[in-house]
Amino acid sequence: MTERERVTLPNDGRCKEELLEEMQGMRAHDARWQDGKTWSMIYHPGEEHHEFLKRAHNLFFSENALNPMAFKSLKRMETEVIDMTASLLHGDEHTAGTMTSGGTESILLAVKCYRDLARKKKPWILRPEIVAPQSIHVAFDKAAHAFGLRLKKVPLGPDYRVDVRRLHKAISRNTIMIAASAPQYAHGVLDPIEEIASIAEARSIPFHVDACFGGFILPWLEKLGYPIAPFDFRIPGVTSISSDIHKYGYAPKGCSTILYRNMDYLKHQFFAVTDWPGGIYVSPTLPGSRPGSAIASAWASLMALGETGFMQLAHDAIKTTEELRYGIEAIAEFEIVGSPECTIVSYTTSPGIEDFSIYGIADFMETQGWGVDRQQLPPCIHCSVNAFNANQVRPYLDDLRRAVAYCRSNPGTDDAGNAAMYGMMAKLPSRRFVKYSVLRVMELMYAPGKVDFDFEELTADEGSVLSLLNTYGRKAINALTEFSALEKLFRNKR
Numbered sequence: 001m002t003e004r005e006r007v008t009l010p011n012d013g014r015c016k017e018e019l020l021e022e023m024q025g026m027r028a029h030d031a032r033w034q035d036g037k038t039w040s041m042i043y044h045p046g047e048e049h050h051e052f053l054k055r056a057h058n059l060f061f062s063e064n065a066l067n068p069m070a071f072k073s074l075k076r077m078e079t080e081v082i083d084m085t086a087s088l089l090h091g092d093e094h095t096a097g098t099m100t101s102g103g104t105e106s107i108l109l110a111v112k113c114y115r116d117l118a119r120k121k122k123p124w125i126l127r128p129e130i131v132a133p134q135s136i137h138v139a140f141d142k143a144a145h146a147f148g149l150r151l152k153k154v155p156l157g158p159d160y161r162v163d164v165r166r167l168h169k170a171i172s173r174n175t176i177m178i179a180a181s182a183p184q185y186a187h188g189v190l191d192p193i194e195e196i197a198s199i200a201e202a203r204s205i206p207f208h209v210d211a212c213f214g215g216f217i218l219p220w221l222e223k224l225g226y227p228i229a230p231f232d233f234r235i236p237g238v239t240s241i242s243s244d245i246h247k248y249g250y251a252p253k254g255c256s257t258i259l260y261r262n263m264d265y266l267k268h269q270f271f272a273v274t275d276w277p278g279g280i281y282v283s284p285t286l287p288g289s290r291p292g293s294a295i296a297s298a299w300a301s302l303m304a305l306g307e308t309g310f311m312q313l314a315h316d317a318i319k320t321t322e323e324l325r326y327g328i329e330a331i332a333e334f335e336i337v338g339s340p341e342c343t344i345v346s347y348t349t350s351p352g353i354e355d356f357s358i359y360g361i362a363d364f365m366e367t368q369g370w371g372v373d374r375q376q377l378p379p380c381i382h383c384s385v386n387a388f389n390a391n392q393v394r395p396y397l398d399d400l401r402r403a404v405a406y407c408r409s410n411p412g413t414d415d416a417g418n419a420a421m422y423g424m425m426a427k428l429p430s431r432r433f434v435k436y437s438v439l440r441v442m443e444l445m446y447a448p449g450k451v452d453f454d455f456e457e458l459t460a461d462e463g464s465v466l467s468l469l470n471t472y473g474r475k476a477i478n479a480l481t482e483f484s485a486l487e488k489l490f491r492n493k494r
């Protein structure tokens, strides 16, 4: 660990030019998304749009949407963002919603809303439950944890969509909401929204569609003629949709929407306290202060691109996705996970490939400067694709072929570094131990004054996954895996 002194405020303010230069320097080791080599986290429609959004953002740099009466401009823009999103998602004149700071906040709010609705309409439910696919975004785990609900996760079918029969069976008298994705982040497939909606409607249970990823791209893909199954307010049982503008709406981070079929739902999202010495306080979303700049840049992004701009970007993104997907499929050592319908490609090693793992490939790709998103269940690599990745598809495929050759000629690469750690994390039967290890990473990363974090530090951390791997090697994992299989067998026989 590199020792460094804790920073204190400078006595006098420093030279602004120098500060800007220093900040520019700090970016040297950041993910280099500008060259299109990062396949997640960034949604970039081009420099010109970016520069325009900075101007829009700066116009409302200090404004606060905490009080919608104080800044009527912000209230108007928020309303218009909701109007535009509602029309894209086939809402009607009753569709109501708010802007939020991101997909996670939109989901937290939907869960809070349906919990409070159930408290009012079904007060006999003492242990409220959410029923959702195993692939639902972790924001639902966070929400269930924060609002005291149980999240019942339903297994996926072989096509990575939720198994509707099992979802139906998971619904009980305690179910206060059902959720599903359009599409889910991990593999880019859409859950069978229509089927789930009809179950939800028949049981009078609210149904939330998480379209955080797809909300601002699927409608354009449908218009372009791609066979996208309806997932929005056209389906009667859908009661709410989350849709992120900071993804394919191309606004800066901090912009999402949560929409409900009507005010009868949205009103349960609001929060009011009337006996605070600071005054009567009422708030539409989770934060107190709400950055006006986020609302302004979301509004500006939608207005500046318009249908034509979005259609062009969607066209370019899906063509890039197809090129990447078919390119990966053409490499015998890989196969695509599921059958993605959106702009996500997840791939793993083909059946029968045993001399290297997908995590060994991920490590090699990282050494070539690619931003890699590793997933588990099954172990695979995820790519969220944008138009701006187009020039990088060929170099990426070339490097993938080189990765295969490298892993083949260097057997055992998976036994070290990140490949070993991710491999072990994915395989370890004790998920509690994995959880302990990743929480230790957070403690090490956020230790007071800590800036750099080196995974090697985990090796020294007793009880962590890496130290286990270092001390006992791969054999430990194999033994634990066998042990858990035996335990399962024993349990089933009893």
Ligand SMILES: Cc1ncc(COP(=O)(O)O)c(C=O)c1O
Pocket: 102, 103, 104, 105, 137, 139, 181, 183, 184, 185, 210, 211, 212, 213, 244, 256
């Ligand atoms: C399907 C889905 N839901 C929710 C989220 C959470 O969004 P955020 O990271 O903006 O909180 C994501 C993010 O990738 C997502 O893909």
